[in-house]
């Protein structure tokens with residue numbers, strides 16, 4: 001096929017990968033803004049290379065005209081989660097969306113592949129808008145934990161190095177490593193609650209500090225330097241205490257002070273007009 005034709009065929013997939021990546025990243029942001037734990041930790045995407053598409057077609061005896069239906073992972077999205085439990089949540093999110101239609105699910109976590117590969121795959125139809133109108137194209141979403149991703153990335157590189165014929169002694173090591181990842185994921189799940197609590201309080205503290213700094217920043221225009229210096233010193237003193245309740249109390253007091261200055265400033269303007 002002409003190179004130009006490949007470009008034309010793959011272009012809608014480029015768009016789908018970009019859009020899907022933005023959408024999943026936005027989901028992470030939405031969780032963060034609402035102070036919620038996000039079951040999605042990281043999102044990446046790629047369009048399959050032409051040589052990888054051709055290899056798959058050769059291996060599976062797929063004809064050129066069948067390519068877009070049968071090579072389901074031309075558009076590929078990878079979602080990394082912290083815990084195995086998060087994977088189900090991500091699948092539920094995908095199923096509940098009106099812009100993604102699930103074609104098939106492959107649970108290689110319950111049914112690990114012989115290689116030791118574990119991941120949850122969801123094939124979706126996703127509509128994109130082109131000059132010729134709306135087109136539904138396929139995308140493969142791979143959902144896995146950080147541990148599963150570590151294993152499959154290493155194994156994928158070895159497959160590439162040994163051209164899919166990984167020597168037995170390395171295969172055995174990989175199988176052992178896959179078992180170790182299962183144990184690791186299980187161990188991590190037992191402390192999931194603790195980790196989530198720790199991450200949540202870190203998020204809450206970050207947003208509290210950012211609110212306080214915003215308020216102080218706004219006070220630069222309204223209050224005098226000496227007063228501001230005192231407020232800043234008080235903030236650093238309270239921050240050092242490492243006590244969330246104290247920070248919250250300081251935020252409330254600061255809000256009252258800021259409100260007072262704002263009211264004064266409106267009054268002041270009123271007199272001048």
Ligand code: 0O2
Nearest residue numbers: 048052056072073106113115116117121151152153155156
């Ligand atoms: P790439 O380079 O990642 O794009 P299959 O017949 O098993 O090869 P199938 O039926 O198309 O693949 O779908 P499946 O099983 O859901 O796998 C599709 C993708 O899952 C693969 O794409 C890999 O990304 C990943 N995958 C599947 N099995 C393994 C495995 O044993 N090891 C690793 N590391 N990844 C795997 P491609 O096209 O094989 O490769």
